[in-house]
Amino acid sequence: MVNLNGTLIANEKATITIDNRGLNYGDAVFETLRFSGGKIYFWEDHYFRLMASMRILRMEIPMNFTMEFLEEEILRTITSPEKEGVSLRVKLLVWRKTGGKYTPITNDIEYVISFEKLDAPFYTLNEADYEVELFKDHYITSGLLSTLKTNNRLINILGSIFAKENDYQNCLLLNENKQVVEALNGNLFLVSGNTIKTPPLKDGCLNGILRKQLISILKLMQDFTLEEASISPFELQKADEIFITNIIQGIVPITKYRKKEFRNEVAKQLLPKLNLKARIG
Known part of the structure; x- marks a missing residue:
């Protein structure tokens, strides 16, 4: 399950257009999050880094893109009975929308939230050869x-x-x-x-x-x-x-x-x- 602009969609049914700016021009920023023990680690720091990155790249930050809204969207995406007690790697990807015929560049954005399971519920030290x-x-x-x-x-x-x-x-x-x-x-x-x-x-x-x-x-x-x-x-x-x-x-x-x-x-x-x-x- 992924969250595409607020709509929950099965992974295999989630699509983007061929003219997606993140795909064509690398015009996207993302946050990789660790979810464990029912919370997002260091969520406030992630949120403010994302906001700073979007401002630097001149992306339009929607009025509803508050810390509470995005946290709720992340939790809504990953929460279900079978995920209780697990640790997850969550990715929040934001890209600039493709413009219209006469406005090829816009500052409006779209986003997707995806996740995958992690093995350990907390940080461990791998002492293998590295x-x-x-x-x-x-x-x-x-x-x-x-x-x-x-x-x-x-x-x-x-x-x-x-x-x-x-x-x-x-x-x-x-x-x-x-x-x-x-x-x-x-x-x-x-x-x-x-x-x-x-x-x-x-x-x-x-x-x-x-x-x-x-x-x-x-x-x-x-x-x-x-x-x-x-x-x-x-x-x-x-x-x-x-x-x-x-x-x-x-x-x-x-x-x-x-x-x-x-x-x-x-x-x-x-x-x-x-x-x-x-x-x-």
Whole structure:
């Protein structure tokens, strides 16, 4: 079941037109949400990120697109007796409507809400081997547009193919200044001693919800110093620990980059704090 502009439709019957602007021009933004324990994790942060993204892309925000309305639409889409107690990955995709004959571009929008089941009801730490490599065929452009969660994801797709072909679990992306920006599917944190670094938004990394939450957690931990600063590829092999964050998986420790193997002690410290923050909001 999906929610297409407020109408619940079976997946196989949901359709879009061939001139859809999200399909043709990548003119769309989306939020990936985690639903667990009867609530949407960090919903307020997701909502305000979506609103900011729509404003930056000059989309017309409908008057009824309030936080309460969209939350109700999400819950209406996913709520049924067989979904009680499960965890879900929910996607809210918004695109600009196709204009008429004489107005090819409009700022009005349409949306769809879809979901799929997740295995774990809360964030867990996968301690399996997780090797990464730099993806250097293409670069992220630093700046505001790269921080948005749009459906322009060719670099991530090509990086994923590179990782699969070379038996890596993930790749790290660079910007045009050869600074390490993020992973294919999440933000990056690098631990060196008591200092934890994450790339700043100005370098072009995604303005991730889990990134924001971990930054707020780390600022309260007196044992660590947090820096939002550019990361050089040369710093990777000097780090004690590196991990990736995203809203679905939580914290993903990297175990190996080239000849360097990493620990995951800080990730283990952060995980229960993250789960607690997710549950209490």
